[in-house]
Amino acid sequence: RFTFAVHELDASVAAFVANTDGELWRAAAGLAGTDELCLLMDRGFSKDPGDPETHWHRDDEAIGLPGVHPDLRTVHAWVPLSAMGKDMGTLQYLVGTHRRSFSRFENFLASVWGWEFAWFATSPSFQDDGLDLGDIAWHDGWVLHSAGPNAGSAVRNGLAASFAYCAAGSGCGGTAARVSDKDVTCRVAAR
Numbered sequence: 001r002f003t004f005a006v007h008e009l010d011a012s013v014a015a016f017v018a019n020t021d022g023e024l025w026r027a028a029a030g031l032a033g034t035d036e037l038c039l040l041m042d043r044g045f046s047k048d049p050g051d052p053e054t055h056w057h058r059d060d061e062a063i064g065l066p067g068v069h070p071d072l073r074t075v076h077a078w079v080p081l082s083a084m085g086k087d088m089g090t091l092q093y094l095v096g097t098h099r100r101s102f103s104r105f106e107n108f109l110a111s112v113w114g115w116e117f118a119w120f121a122t123s124p125s126f127q128d129d130g131l132d133l134g135d136i137a138w139h140d141g142w143v144l145h146s147a148g149p150n151a152g153s154a155v156r157n158g159l160a161a162s163f164a165y166c167a168a169g170s171g172c173g174g175t176a177a178r179v180s181d182k183d184v185t186c187r188v189a190a191r
Helices: 011-017 023-032 104-113 115-122
Strands: 002-004 038-047 072-080 091-094 125-127 137-140 145-147 156-166
Touching (some): 011 156, 023 156, 104 115
Antiparallel strands (some): 002 038, 038 156, 072 137, 072 156
């Protein structure tokens, strides 16, 4: 289950994800390598006991960002709302799939069997485990990831916040600009 734009529904969430002086925003800026960020979206996620694995995907592709501007990039924070381990369906990643260039061997595998085969054949996987309330799991918007099945006995609740930025001096056509000084939402998200 998903709830979009939680920051518009809850003042405490807004203070957490939209505060440009807050720890979350500073961490996102540090990972992006720029202070010129905007809030692309935030979502609440719930996964009931017995819910299956979420499909493998890249967030930027899933929401169509490469078609908006080729230099538009994102970093994503996943915040557990209670302590949880792998059994509750934490995020799992294929390490290194955020790269934009690949080895000859990876390109060969992809040319014969496709990129998904190449990634799963050459990239080790990693899954978050032992997350506590207050932890944050970060990933690049280009990394291939999923959420495991919830084999636990409790609902897995989390909050995700996605921050966009322009990776080049082009300004990305203004898509990574904030709506205003008071509204830190990305212009591209406000369309």
